Amino acid sequence: MTDRQLQFLNNEWPAPKGVHALTTTRIGGASIGPYQSFNLGSHVGDRPNALRKNRALLRKVLQLPAPPVWLKQVHGVAVIDAAVAHVGTTADGAYTRRKGIVCAVLTADCLPIFLCNRAATEVAVLHAGWRGLAAGVVEAGIKKMQSPPAELFAWLGPAIGPNAFEVGDDVRTAFIQHDAAAARAFVPGVPGRWLADLYMLAGRRLRAAGVNSVQGGQYCTVTQTDLFFSFRRDGATGRMASLIWLE
Numbered sequence: 001m002t003d004r005q006l007q008f009l010n011n012e013w014p015a016p017k018g019v020h021a022l023t024t025t026r027i028g029g030a031s032i033g034p035y036q037s038f039n040l041g042s043h044v045g046d047r048p049n050a051l052r053k054n055r056a057l058l059r060k061v062l063q064l065p066a067p068p069v070w071l072k073q074v075h076g077v078a079v080i081d082a083a084v085a086h087v088g089t090t091a092d093g094a095y096t097r098r099k100g101i102v103c104a105v106l107t108a109d110c111l112p113i114f115l116c117n118r119a120a121t122e123v124a125v126l127h128a129g130w131r132g133l134a135a136g137v138v139e140a141g142i143k144k145m146q147s148p149p150a151e152l153f154a155w156l157g158p159a160i161g162p163n164a165f166e167v168g169d170d171v172r173t174a175f176i177q178h179d180a181a182a183a184r185a186f187v188p189g190v191p192g193r194w195l196a197d198l199y200m201l202a203g204r205r206l207r208a209a210g211v212n213s214v215q216g217g218q219y220c221t222v223t224q225t226d227l228f229f230s231f232r233r234d235g236a237t238g239r240m241a242s243l244i245w246l247e
Contacts, residue, residue: 039238149210161220
């Protein structure tokens with residue numbers, strides 16, 4: 001989807017009518033330098049005026065029913081009700097059962113995980129870096145949903161890919177202590193280092209929690225430089241937004 005020089009990634013999942021979900025790219029917007037050009041993060045050092053223009057453009061182009069509920073993300077497991085939260089609430093996920101409330105997370109290598117139920121009565125989006133994923137942000141998000149896990153759909157948004165995510169023994173240990181079979185998500189690299197498949201790790205967590213429909217996982221924020229911001233690649237950089245709401 002391209003509109004007014006902005007480009008969005010629409011989720012390819014079997015979500016029912018009435019559920020709207022997408023991730024922004026870096027294309028379009030008013031930011032310059034390392035934040036070029038559609039940065040939506042307020043904490044990265046971008047010019048405040050550029051950020052305001054970008055967020056206003058996001059709402060205008062998408063015709064959002066309300067401003068997104070922007071969170072203060074800390075790589076934790078807190079998932080809040082966006083209908084009663086305020087901008088800047090510390091959390092790494094948001095859910096809602098109320099129509100017209102826009103849940104949002106910001107990423108630039110971490111994994112955005114979208115959730116909705118078959119009846120289109122509740123939605124959520126989670127910010128899952130390796131720390132949050134290992135600590136249980138997926139399980140925390142599913143627990144907030146009223147629907148049984150088997151009634152949920154999940155979509156894995158753009159994140160660092162399995163050929164770019166180099167980690168140490170500590171990361172591998174954090175996952176295999178919880179799930180020994182998670183070892184298959186780690187490919188040996190140089191001595192003491194591993195290439196980790198964040199998508200596979202998230203998929204294992206979702207399915208273990210009872211979510212059978214898991215889609216996505218085909219992007220790499222590090223290597224697809226034209227589409228995505230990447231903190232690991234660039235250091236100082238912008239952030240993409242992943243949004244979900246009920247019509």
